[in-house]
Amino acid sequence: KLKSELEGKAEHYADKLVPWTLGATGLTYLLTRNVTKAMSILMVDFCCALKLAMPISVLSAIREASLYNVTVKGGKFLEAVAEADTIVFDKTGTVTEGRFAVTEVFPESMSEQELLNIAATAESCSRHPIARSLREAGNVKPSDGEVLEIEDISGRGVSAFIDGHHVYVGNAALLEEHGINFSVPSRPGAAIHVAVDNVYAGHIMIADRIKDGAFDALEELRAQGVKSLVMLTGDVRSAAKTVASSLNFDMVKAELTLDGKITAVEYMLSKKATGACLAFVGDGVGDAPVMTHADIGIALGAVNEYSAIDAADVVLMDEDIRALPEARSLCRSVTDTAGQNILLSLAAKAILVVLGVFGVINIWIAALAELCVLAAAIANAGKNDIKFEKENIDERSVQ
Numbered sequence: 001k002l003k004s005e006l007e008g009k010a011e012h013y014a015d016k017l018v019p020w021t022l023g024a025t026g027l028t029y030l031l032t033r034n035v036t037k038a039m040s041i042l043m044v045d046f047c048c049a050l051k052l053a054m055p056i057s058v059l060s061a062i063r064e065a066s067l068y069n070v071t072v073k074g075g076k077f078l079e080a081v082a083e084a085d086t087i088v089f090d091k092t093g094t095v096t097e098g099r100f101a102v103t104e105v106f107p108e109s110m111s112e113q114e115l116l117n118i119a120a121t122a123e124s125c126s127r128h129p130i131a132r133s134l135r136e137a138g139n140v141k142p143s144d145g146e147v148l149e150i151e152d153i154s155g156r157g158v159s160a161f162i163d164g165h166h167v168y169v170g171n172a173a174l175l176e177e178h179g180i181n182f183s184v185p186s187r188p189g190a191a192i193h194v195a196v197d198n199v200y201a202g203h204i205m206i207a208d209r210i211k212d213g214a215f216d217a218l219e220e221l222r223a224q225g226v227k228s229l230v231m232l233t234g235d236v237r238s239a240a241k242t243v244a245s246s247l248n249f250d251m252v253k254a255e256l257t258l259d260g261k262i263t264a265v266e267y268m269l270s271k272k273a274t275g276a277c278l279a280f281v282g283d284g285v286g287d288a289p290v291m292t293h294a295d296i297g298i299a300l301g302a303v304n305e306y307s308a309i310d311a312a313d314v315v316l317m318d319e320d321i322r323a324l325p326e327a328r329s330l331c332r333s334v335t336d337t338a339g340q341n342i343l344l345s346l347a348a349k350a351i352l353v354v355l356g357v358f359g360v361i362n363i364w365i366a367a368l369a370e371l372c373v374l375a376a377a378i379a380n381a382g383k384n385d386i387k388f389e390k391e392n393i394d395e396r397s398v399q
Helices: 005-032 035-043 046-067 075-083 091-095 112-122 129-139 172-177 214-223 237-247 258-271 306-311 323-357 363-398
Strands: 070-072 084-090 101-107 147-153 157-162 165-170 190-196 199-207 228-232 251-253 277-282 296-300 314-316
Touching: 005 035, 005 046, 005 075, 005 323, 035 323, 035 363, 046 070, 046 075, 046 323, 046 363, 070 075, 070 323, 075 084, 075 277, 075 296, 075 323, 084 091, 084 258, 091 129, 091 228, 091 237, 091 277, 101 112, 101 129, 112 129, 112 147, 112 157, 112 165, 112 190, 112 199, 129 190, 129 199, 165 172, 172 190, 214 228, 214 237, 214 323, 228 237, 228 258, 237 251, 258 277, 296 306, 296 323, 314 323, 323 363
Parallel strands: 084 228, 084 277, 228 251, 277 296, 296 314
Antiparallel strands: 070 314, 101 199, 147 157, 157 165, 165 190, 190 199
16 A cells, blocks of 8 residues: 555556557557457556556565565555665664773762763663663662652653652753752763752763774665754763764754654755655654654664654664665665566557558457567566575674
């Protein structure tokens, strides 16, 4: 049901050509009074090749993509990936590994270990990569105290009650929202602030690492014709700009909440040119709602994020960002093949009609030629499997 625009065009052409074929058959008989010539035209049916070859191209590509852990939910999404000229990326877990390391701890009124313990306890139920890093930092384990009312505040951090004390753990925007004064980090990077009973307790500096192959993947997307690469993140501007500069992003927007990311995507959609397509790529941790607002949502490495798998139109189970240009290459191949099949079917069958009118071919040759054109279109549709496998099998085998 989720057919591509090319599939719709092919079916439209096939339907529109039916009365013309019948008309040409009748006219040929009226002019020549030759039943054989008239029937030869009738045997040249435009519908089969146009209506069958297109879905076969799409299904062939979807099947091939699945072999590389890429799930595409419909033909129109294949086409959208191929036509995307603006790709928006979430940062954490998408272009970076999402495996943060605690680099420094700056407590205000307690020891470093106590500050880490409070942060780890408050983040004990969060699935965000930053929460995992806090729990794992220096073998920090959540305290044995009573933890109540943990609230995940999207794009800001968490709120929790630990042993009767109200704790906030998150970015600067979280503390500003609740009127808590805090110390501005003196060093560049991402800072996780901690407040206990509305009193600032200190901050924890963390660092993320750019994924291997991220730079090459983005450059390959540019080579494929993507005009604009954008990064959205909730991180502080200094950390975001460092990553964006390393990967040559065309634009970066930092310190965004979930609503802020949605607003940014909607703004870019309102400014895009007619016929352009905007894709959003994220790992699904906190950004699944953003995917639904883009023309096409792509989940990268979202193996356990069911909300992302449900929201995304294309799911790349592999966390390797290099799978994205590979998937786009396959999608572009499908759209090229679809266009070839339309031209092949129309041109070949137009020639057969002319040959039938002049009596060059008889009914049986026309019928056989019709099947040959259909077989050629199907073979052309299936070539995506062979080509994609040949280009990627060596690299995937090594990995």
